[in-house]
Structure formats: C-alpha cells, structure tokens
Amino acid sequence: MVSLGSVDKVVRVGDLRFELHSQSRTFLFRAESTQERNDWVCCIEKILSDHKHSLEPRNLFFRTGSVNISLEGYMEMLSPRTKVYTLISKDKLFLFRTHEEYFQGVGITDIDMRMANVRDGENKRSFALTTPYRAFSFMVDSESEKQRWSEALNECVSRALSCDGLCESIWRVPSNRLCADCSSLMPEWASVNLCVLLCEKCAGAHRSLGQNVSKVRSLKLDKRVWTDDLIRVFLLLGNGKANQFWGANVPLSESLCSSAHSEQRLEHITAKYKDGKYRKYHTLCGQQEALNSALCSVVQSGDLLETLSVLNCGADINCNTGIPEFPTPLSLAKRSGQTVQAELLMQNLNSESFTPVDKDASIRSQSGYLFKTASSAKPITDHKTKADFSQRWCRLSDGMFSYFKSEQSHHKCGGMKTSEIICLSVNSPGKHGYEHTFELYSEEGRVYLFGSDDGSMVKNWIQAIAMAVLPPALFDVCGTCDRLGRLRCTEGNHGIGWFFLSGFKLQVLLEDNVQIIDLRKLLTLSDAGSMLLVWRGGPLHLLADRRPHFVGWQTFIQQRSGAGDQPLSQQQLTDLGVPVTIDRCLDHVTRYGLMSSGIYRKSGVNSHVTKMLERFQNDARSITLLELDYSVDDVANMLKRFLREVKGGVFNGQENNNSWLRAAGLEDKTEKINRYQILLSNLPDVNRETLKALIHHLVCVQHLSDENQMTIRNLGIVFGPTLFHADGTDVTGSQVVEELIENYCSIFNVSHILTFKRLLLFQSSPCEREYPVKELKLYHGCRSKMHPPTP
Ligand SMILES: [Zn+2]
Numbered sequence: 001m002v003s004l005g006s007v008d009k010v011v012r013v014g015d016l017r018f019e020l021h022s023q024s025r026t027f028l029f030r031a032e033s034t035q036e037r038n039d040w041v042c043c044i045e046k047i048l049s050d051h052k053h054s055l056e057p058r059n060l061f062f063r064t065g066s067v068n069i070s071l072e073g074y075m076e077m078l079s080p081r082t083k084v085y086t087l088i089s090k091d092k093l094f095l096f097r098t099h100e101e102y103f104q105g106v107g108i109t110d111i112d113m114r115m116a117n118v119r120d121g122e123n124k125r126s127f128a129l130t131t132p133y134r135a136f137s138f139m140v141d142s143e144s145e146k147q148r149w150s151e152a153l154n155e156c157v158s159r160a161l162s163c164d165g166l167c168e169s170i171w172r173v174p175s176n177r178l179c180a181d182c183s184s185l186m187p188e189w190a191s192v193n194l195c196v197l198l199c200e201k202c203a204g205a206h207r208s209l210g211q212n213v214s215k216v217r218s219l220k221l222d223k224r225v226w227t228d229d230l231i232r233v234f235l236l237l238g239n240g241k242a243n244q245f246w247g248a249n250v251p252l253s254e255s256l257c258s259s260a261h262s263e264q265r266l267e268h269i270t271a272k273y274k275d276g277k278y279r280k281y282h283t284l285c286g287q288q289e290a291l292n293s294a295l296c297s298v299v300q301s302g303d304l305l306e307t308l309s310v311l312n313c314g315a316d317i318n319c320n321t322g323i324p325e326f327p328t329p330l331s332l333a334k335r336s337g338q339t340v341q342a343e344l345l346m347q348n349l350n351s352e353s354f355t356p357v358d359k360d361a362s363i364r365s366q367s368g369y370l371f372k373t374a375s376s377a378k379p380i381t382d383h384k385t386k387a388d389f390s391q392r393w394c395r396l397s398d399g400m401f402s403y404f405k406s407e408q409s410h411h412k413c414g415g416m417k418t419s420e421i422i423c424l425s426v427n428s429p430g431k432h433g434y435e436h437t438f439e440l441y442s443e444e445g446r447v448y449l450f451g452s453d454d455g456s457m458v459k460n461w462i463q464a465i466a467m468a469v470l471p472p473a474l475f476d477v478c479g480t481c482d483r484l485g486r487l488r489c490t491e492g493n494h495g496i497g498w499f500f501l502s503g504f505k506l507q508v509l510l511e512d513n514v515q516i517i518d519l520r521k522l523l524t525l526s527d528a529g530s531m532l533l534v535w536r537g538g539p540l541h542l543l544a545d546r547r548p549h550f551v552g553w554q555t556f557i558q559q560r561s562g563a564g565d566q567p568l569s570q571q572q573l574t575d576l577g578v579p580v581t582i583d584r585c586l587d588h589v590t591r592y593g594l595m596s597s598g599i600y601r602k603s604g605v606n607s608h609v610t611k612m613l614e615r616f617q618n619d620a621r622s623i624t625l626l627e628l629d630y631s632v633d634d635v636a637n638m639l640k641r642f643l644r645e646v647k648g649g650v651f652n653g654q655e656n657n658n659s660w661l662r663a664a665g666l667e668d669k670t671e672k673i674n675r676y677q678i679l680l681s682n683l684p685d686v687n688r689e690t691l692k693a694l695i696h697h698l699v700c701v702q703h704l705s706d707e708n709q710m711t712i713r714n715l716g717i718v719f720g721p722t723l724f725h726a727d728g729t730d731v732t733g734s735q736v737v738e739e740l741i742e743n744y745c746s747i748f749n750v751s752h753i754l755t756f757k758r759l760l761l762f763q764s765s766p767c768e769r770e771y772p773v774k775e776l777k778l779y780h781g782c783r784s785k786m787h788p789p790t791p
Contacts, residue, residue, distance in 0.1 A: 002027065006105025010044045012037070020044070024104045071152040074099075078126065078137040079626040080591070084108065086138075088156050093129070111136070117524060117534055118153045128624065129153065130523060135624045166226055167219050170197065175240030180247075181205075181269055184258040188219050193347045194273055195233060195242045195308060201262070205269040211512070213274050215347065224537050225513055229343035233304065236340060241305045245312070246272055248280035282313035292319035299333040299341045307344055317348055365397040366464035368457060371434055372403060373449045375414075379548040380449055386433035389451060396464055401440070416442050418468040423485030423549040425556075426462060429455075438462055441485065441549035466500075474500050474509050483556050485549060490541040497542075499553070504560050504570075508540065520562040520573040523621065527554050536575060564617025567647040569686040572620045577689045580620040585639035586697045588625045593632030594700060595707045600718050604634035612638050640722045643694075649725050650694070652687050657724050661732045664739065676740070676747050692748050694719075695740045702741060712738050 006022045013019055015034050018041050020027040031037035072087040077095075085096040093111040096102040111129070121127045124143050127150055129136040140146050167188060171177050179187040180196035189203035190196065191214040198206060198216070206214040217225045256268045271277040284290045295315040298306045311317060318328060326332045330349065333341040371389035373380075392403040392413060402415030423441035431437060434451030436458040441447055452458050462481055470484060483501040489510070498509040506517045517535045524534035530544040531554060544550060562572030564581070571579035593599045612630060615623055616638070625635060643650060651657050660679055666672040680688055698715050705711045710718075720734030721727060740747060 001107040001109055003105035003107070004044065004047050007044070007048065010041055010048065012041055022105065025106065070156065071149065075149070076139040078139055079624070088152050091156060093153065093156065113153070113156045116153075116157055117539070118150055118157065120150075127153075137624065137626070166231065169231065170219060170234050173235055173238040173240070175243075176234065176238045178239065179258070180239040180243055181272070182256045182258045182260060182265065190217055190219060190234065191215060191273075192217050192225065192230060194246065195237045195304075195344070196246065197234065197239050199258070201265060202269060205262070205266045206273070208266065209270065209274055217513075222511065222513060224510070224515055227343065229339050230347070232340045233344050233347075236302075237304050237308065242308065245280050245305060245309050246276075247278050250278045254278075276312065279312065280309065282309050284310070285313045288314065288316070291315040295319065295329050296321045296332055299329045299345065300336040300338060302338065302340075304340065304344055307341060311345075311348055317345060365395075366461055367393070367395040367397070368461075369407075370394045370403075370450045370452055370458075370461065372451075375446045375448045377446055377548070379551055380439065380447055384432040384437075384449065388432075389434060389449075394450070394461075396461075396468060399468070401465070401468075416440075418465070420444075421465065421469050421485070422547075423483070423552070424462065424465055424469065424481070425483045425485075425549075425552055426481060439552075440465070441547070441552075445547040447548050470500065471498055471509060473512055473514055474498055474507065483553070485553075487550070487553060488543040488545060490543065495543070497540075501556060501560070504562075506557070506560070518573070519557060519560040520571065521575055521577075522561050522572070525557070525561050525621070527558065531557065533557070562620075564620060565647075567652075568650065568690055569684050571646075571686070573686065576693070577686050578693045579686070579690060581616045581642055582639065582690055582693065584616075584620065584623065584625050585635050585642070586693060588630070588635045589632055589639070590697060590700065593636060593708075594704050596632050597707070597709055599632060599701065599708050599710055600636045600640065601710065601714060602633045602636075604631065604637035608634045609637045609641060613641055616642070640718070644722050644725060650687055650691050650723050652683055656683075660736050661724065661730075664732050664736045672739070673743055673746055676743075677749075680747065691740075692750075695744055695748065696750075698737075698741050699744050712741050715741060 002020060002022070007020050008023065009021050011019045011021065013028070016032075016037050017028060017030045018037055020029070029040070031040060070088040072085070074083055075086050076082070077084045082097075085099045085102050087094045087096070087102065091113050093113060093116075094102075095108040095110070096106070097108060101107065117130045119128045119130065121137055121139070123139075125141065125146050126137060126139045127146055129138070138149070140149060167186075171186065176197050177186060178184065179199035179202055181202040182199060184199035184201070187197040187199045187202075189198040189200060189206075191198060191203075191206050193215045194206075197219075203216050203218075206216045219226070250272075254268065254271070256265060260268070272279075282291070282294075284294055291310050291313060292315050295307065295310045295317070296319070298310060317330075321327055321329060321332055323332070326335050330342055330345045333339075333345060369391055371386075372392045372394075373384055373388045373390075392405070393407045393409065394401070394403045396418070399418050400415060401418055401421065402412050404410075404412055420443040421440055422443050423439075425439045425441070427437045427439065429435050432449070432451055435453045436455050437449060437451035438458065438461070439447055439449050450461070466481055466484055474484075480502055481500065482503070484499060486496050486498050488495050489497045500507040500509075504519050506519055508515045508517060515537055517533070517537070517540075522533055522535050524532065524539075526532045531542040533540045533542070542550075542553070562580075563570060564572075568579055571581065574580055574583045576583075589599065608630065612634065649657065651660055656679070660676075663672060663675040663679060666675060680691070683691070698719065701708065701710050702712050702715055705714075716734035716738035717728075719737045720731065723737060724733035726733050744750065
C-alpha cells in the first residue's frame, strides 16, 4: 500500500515497466503489456497532477490535520511474528511496518472493518481479528492495553456498520446532497426502486404510497440492503439523472419546498411517482412491443437512466427476450456482466412481491386426512411407528389449523391459529412409520407430528402452511422447504426474524429485507446457548429460547453449515466456494512454504498431520494456522491427505476420474485442452473452484522450482495419485496434473492479467517480508520486484 501523496513522480522504464519515486524509495512494477503499463502510468499521473493543483496539503495517509485517529501504536502481529505500527481511523484499521513508513506514506495494508470480527486470543494479552479474507492475531504488552485495543476495534466495527461511510460515499455526487423531492439537505433515505434519495419527511410520504410503488430504505438503518451494486446505482444515476426522468416537467407552481406541509408533500409525491405526472415520456411510450425490446437491449448497456425510463413508461420487466437461455431482461443483464443494471431490475422486480395477491388465499386453505401423533412438550427424537399415529381430518382456513376425528365430525379435537405456529419442520423421508412427516411447533411450546405416505399431498400441506405462516416477502422464496418459522433475534421488527431453510440456503427476513445466507460460507458459528452466525453481511444473533423449536434450529443450522467428513460440496466453504480446509492450507504454504525445498514431496510428522486433520474435520472455520504451530511440511501433507480421503475426490467420483484419465490419452493437443475444459465445466461448482485454486497454487510453486525443486514433473508425481485416489502405478494421473499446470490459463479461462494481479496482491499482503527479497519470478514470465528501501 503506497499513498500516492508520498509519490513525487512516475517514470516509464522500458516497454513494460514503470517506477514510482517517493522521497525515500523507488518501487518498480512490471505490467503484462505496454498498453496496460501505459494505462497505469496515465492514471497515476492524473492523480499526481490533481494533487499538485489542489490547495490542500498532500495526504500521506493522515497528515492533513482533518484526521480522525482513534488509536495508534505498535503491536506485535503473530503469524508471521513481526512488529507492526497500527492505526485505527474511521472505519478502517491500517498496518504499517514502522512509524517512519507511516510518515513516508508506505503501508502494509488496510482492513475494512465492516466485515471484521474481534475476538479474544489464546492468552490474556492477545486478540484476533477475523475478516472474510484472513485472520490476524495480535499481541500487546499488557492486559489493559489489550482492553483498549479491543474496545477501539469494536467501536470501529460498529462505526463501519453504522454506514456513516455509506452516506459519505453517496453524497459525493452533488445532486445526492439534496432531497429529490423537496431539496432538503443531506437526505438519509432512499427509494431503492425509484432511485431517488429522500429526506425523512418525503420518505414518510413515499412509504404511504405502498411498497409496490416505492420501496423506502434508510442509508443509516438498513445496513444490509446496501450492496455494492445498489450503491453504484445511486452513484451512477443519483438524484440529478433520476429527476431528469421523474421531474422533467414540474411547473414552478407545483414544485415542492423543504418547508411544505405533509398534505402538499403527499400530493406532489403521488403525482410525481404514482401518476407519473411530471415524468419525461419515452418516445416509445404506448408501444408495448417496442418498449419491451428497448428494455432487453438497454439492460445490456450501461445506460441506467434509459432503463429507468422504459421501465416506468410501461416496459414489462418480465417480458420474454426470445432467447431461451436468457428468457428475462434480468438474465440478459447478468449475461452481459451489467450487475448494476441487474440490481436496478431486481429492486423493481421485488417491489411486486410485496403486493398481497388475492389468489393466494386459495393456496392458503387446505383440507384432507393426515395421520397425527399425540402432541409433546419436547422435541420428537424417537422413531414413531404407524401404530403411534391416528387418522385426523385436518383443515387449514381463515387463519386456523384444526383437526377432527373425521370429515363429518363437527367436534374439533384440537388445533391452533396459524399466527401461533412458530415453526414448521420437514423430516427426511422414512424417519417415522409414515414415509413423509412434518412437525408443527406452537407458540406455547408444543410439538405436533403429522404424516402420510402420499408425498405430493404432504407437499401441498407444507406449501399451504408456509403461505399461511410466513410474511408475504418470503412467499417467492425458491427451493424445497426443510424448515421455516420465526426466531427471536437482536434485529428485525421487535426482535423477530423470519427464516426459511432450503438445503444449505437460509433465507432470512429482517425488517422487510430478505437475505440469503449460504450456511456453508459462514465465517463463525457458535451455539453456546444463543446462536451467533457471522456471514459476509455481518453478524446475526439468534436468542436462546428454551422451547423445543430452538433446539431444532440449532441442529439444522449446525448440520447445514458444512461437515468435515463429507464430499467437497458439503464442506465449510470460503466466499469463493472453496472448502475452508483447502483454502487455509494453500494460504499457509503460499506464505511460508514456496521457498521450502521439496515442499509437498517431503513428509510431515504423521501424528501432527492426523491431529490437524481431525481438528479441521471437526470445525475448519474455527482454526487459524499459525506458522509457529505447524511446519509447512505438516500442512502440505495434511492437504494431500485431505484431498486423498475426501469423499468423491476433487473430480467427483470414479467415473469422472476415468473420463479425465481418458482425455489425457488424446493425441491432438487442442482437442485435449477442449476436452479438459468440458470436463471442468461439468464439475460441481465447489469441485471446479477447488481444482482451480489448487492448480493456481501449483503454478506458483513450480515457478519457484529453482528454490524448492518442485518442477511440474515432480508436482505431477505427487499430486496425480493424490487427486485420482490411485496408488501411483499408473502415471496417467500425473500427466493430467502436469497438463493442468502447464495450460492453467487456457483450461481455466484465466486472463494473464488476473494471475498477475493476484500475485501482486499476495505480495503486498502483511506478510511481504516473508517473501524472498530477491526478484520474484512470477507466472507467465512477468516479474515484479520491490526494491529494498534505498536510503
Ligand atoms: Zn424531501
């Protein structure tokens, strides 16, 4: 991390390289092509010249005076063990090697605390900071010092989460500093589908138009809504452009001022958005077909204003694009990589799902015979045989679920209001005497078990009950239902969150905002009493409840969050979808083992490897590999053993193994590469990402083969049998691995630039001092060299 404020000039060197000169050092970079080098140089020159012409003092990180440092000082970082000068400012933590380097404007890295989590370390003076990207462990001199740092860091996390930063970035666009309707200053609300920023009073008027017209969200309170893409919608469109559409023709007499009365405000806002009175009519207005096709083409471009315009002049957001693979405008936008367009469409799609639809009422009622056991106050853990069930006529209507002895019987045996059903849980088939069973949990803590051998009938019941119990925002959740209901949590309306579990996906409704959490990708899961789930959207606290349904949720979430003894796709995963175990090992070897002679070939200490693998299988995400605790050879061997033992292997089963081995026998090289690409695309996502991460890592290893002796051939010999679960007598597996390494870019469709940038990235990580000072040879012959400081 180099502050451009410290850089005096940028100098082109040769065809591909450039140097950054600061007072104290020179940094040499090499790009992939002259074009790319020139792009970098131009961009940096522009920033430097802006700096020169600006009257403000140059910003060497924080030396401008307008700084906001909460705490600074030296700490000891563990793994790699080194002293760092650390500084908390606003919502970030900055790491520098020394205090001098901080003044010189050269840093190691900064950590965005929005995603971070502060935890106690293993002893009284240490603490850990976990982020989605890596974990940092720090040690300070005393317990009180640790207290100070933990408090400051926790404050920093809440500051980051409170989205002060969000307002600041959105207000950077000048028109966003005024309410789109009444021009009040610094609007803190937004209509996320109409794409306008609003003051509190106008936001109130928007809310009364209903969710289907305007979806109002707060910049400060609704933290989770604000994805990067949504923020970009507001930076690209902003009030200025959005008003070119919505407010193109506001007569002076009808314009709104910030002191307007609420009636006046509502009248203006209704006319503006609901009736579209002041909007700029699209030239195609009234021609449905033409509007639809305009929508299909504009979503593939960057023109958000045009999309806003055609959408609000009558284009059908669900219109048929005529392309079978990409049937909707949304899928077209995604295909063309227009994620911001996709976000705009999604915000407008969702608004419909909040409208209650009458026809739902018919799905929400249901009647028929089901079999039922006696209700219980405890979770049902034992197997129930058919003899434990009795037949009941069940009816779901008018917000009541009731059951009777028979269809003719008028005397209810029991039942409950649907509002009292707090959980519905679907059992795996065959768990009890009847093939298909589900459990209902009532508010007062009783469990009811229902079942039938008729699978499709049970499915209809589950759907009907789901519709009757869940808030409308969760109606269009997809996937089969495994469990649904409400739980107490520290967020949400009155501390109530609604949950819908399908496979690994947990859909959560807090306030009126649905989030989807892939449980395999949780960063932390602790369930001592209450449950804490940390995912990339932040933490989610579920409060302990002594009632039986909470215990069930704990079990389900635990099970679905990835298990160490399962195939790759059911393991705990990183954000990129690579098993955590593999990711941690690759990261460790990349940091400490690239220069180690015979890495992956040398054996580790068997008992260490066994113990480590057990710990990972137990709960991979809780483990931080510290350099001191494990040698690189132990870690390398654990990785190999994991790959060798994981169910189905990386290639997903014996049959696929054979296809890869057969492909290796193809004579024609182009044909062979094509075949590998096809086999790769047929792999499940997790297997594909795993193979990609592993081969990328091996590419890095073999590029340092002068140091570590691991040539492509040696790596093939080691990893062939490991990946193909073979004994090593057949060399075809090794050949496949060699060819994957040799043709990494073409087989995995990776551009050189990406490889280059990734390598640069790890080089500038906090561990850069661990890398050899001598010139690093990087992939594809590109080289990047950090000169040691020139005094
Ligand atoms: Zn306003």
